[in-house]
Amino acid sequence: MGDGSLRLATAGLWSSVTAHKGAVLSLARHPVAPGFITGGDDGRLLAVSLEGGITEIARFGSKWVDHVASYAGKVPLLAAAAGKNLHLFNGKGEVLRALPHPSTVTGIAFDSKGKRIAASHYNGASLWFTASTSETPRKLEWKGSHTGVAIHPQGEAVVTSMQENALHGWTLPEGKHMRMAGYPAKCESFGFTRSGRWLATAGADTIVLWPFFGGGPMGKAPLELGMGDGIAKRIACHPETEVLAAGFDTGLLLIADIAQEHILPVCGPGRGAISALAWNPSGSHLAFGTETGFAGVVDFSRR
Template sequence: MSITASDAGPATAWDTAVNDAPVALSARHDLIAVAGAAGTVWILDAATGAGITTFELPGGALNVALAPDARHAVATGPTGYALWRREDDRTVVHESGAWSSTAAWADHERVAIATGRRALVLTPDGDELWATEPAASTITDLAWLRQGRRLAVAAYGAVRCHERHTLKPVTTYPYIGSHLALAVAPTGRWICSGNQDASIHIWRTRDGGELTMSGYPGKVSRLAFDDTGFWLAADGAADVTVWDFSGKGPAGTAPRSLRCHKAVTALTWRPGGVSHLASGGADGTVALWHATAGRPESRLSPAHTLDGDAAVAALTWAGPELLVTAYRDGRIRAHRLPSRTAL
């Protein structure tokens, strides 16, 4: 299954396939989880791509998240969620009938799950620790702040933040519209939502200051901060836009534009804060970028492109040197990059 390349560019490390259309990837330590649309989750060895086990979520899957220590995983879907335990390959399924859009681990002991209009915070074995009060509509995304001490929850009309064991929000950031994606700066300084109305809305957590970046030709459904919290990548256009959040933030500035895809389907920053971004497109192309090069309003070209036979469904980094791509035809491919600082 392994292939070795002799040049200095990205080398194919392994190539495998699953018998479903992938919808999400997650990588932690030595494992990769691949969620399929029909509800099977494949657990793979990150070094070789070999299959280790599978677990099932009846009704289909939307997302998957491995715990930071890779000892547990949670899959979410249209009818509920499932928790997998590595130690004994046990799966606990909760078929609540509620649309469960996503999950996020605070640490290896707590995971938040968006299920219907509530967010549940559970132990890895599924015991409920606390829950939020119902939001105005189905929760579309959530994220942890302050090293897992505060939970941000996005639903129509607002992003609400809850402290541990608080039913009601301790802070509310209103915005009339449908939030599709949520990104929180690792510094905790900024909360950003990508929206149905083709905008990005930003709140400064220190004082609630707001900013809207509008004018995108399409809805913004993918947002990602790099590890420094200084750079935000977004879709919403054929070009990926990269905004500078250093200093006082992006107010009054223009983004860098990364042109490669006709339609962006995936975004992920390389770990380590080295300003390397990978993006995927509906045409099957994966582009690798020095995403912060040039000046504001610069239009950048990719450092490398990797071609596939089907649309890119998801991207993730398994450590700083292994980029994993899931294609909608079921192909899962890993590329090894030459070093932590080169593309």
């Protein structure tokens, strides 16, 4: 929350935990313990348990912890961006190393195996091997302000959002450029589907899906799903199937089945723009929050 607190929902009961002195800027699942990691504008990186216990992992002084990410695989990892540095930790929260960048880090993402981590920044992105001690990343360059990053599930591409209404990408390992433009608004949220066949994006009055198969996305028209009600603000791809959730600036929340091109409205307009959206690891529950402070959890589990 903007007041520095976390609101935890356990067994249908909500509780409040004061975590940061200032806004909570970033939140991710803890890679080992049940709970979360958080970053705040007080310069602290915290671990928060489901019972509300707080452990400080690191403190970065006056630098805001704008972004956090975690990898919960065989070798658990967590990462935090503060200023120009990306800080990498093991699953116990012990420091592994700090990765320097030419400008402020604006987004971070682990690949599906935890072997690489990408960071977006001004004039492109940097791709690091997490187990390497090299101080030289793979540099993916494109002039302009890059504001977020995602890695293809099979490691075939890196995509960033831009300050203008567009996304940019690079194929791996070739490094060929991909340009995805034509949005009426900034793409504030995007991600690959489970299979990697589609890149789902916000920034339009529909859900825009770029095909990453058959030679796409270059030269291919995107698939558009939705109702044309407002501008999509948040996208969350299901962890197990080719399904995604999309939240709009009107408060509308949709579920989209890509293969069937079916749309299921989950929450009607109102209560403020959708500002937070995430599935649980099994995909049985979807949590969302809005700019006015409303939050909910949708239960899709079998009865």
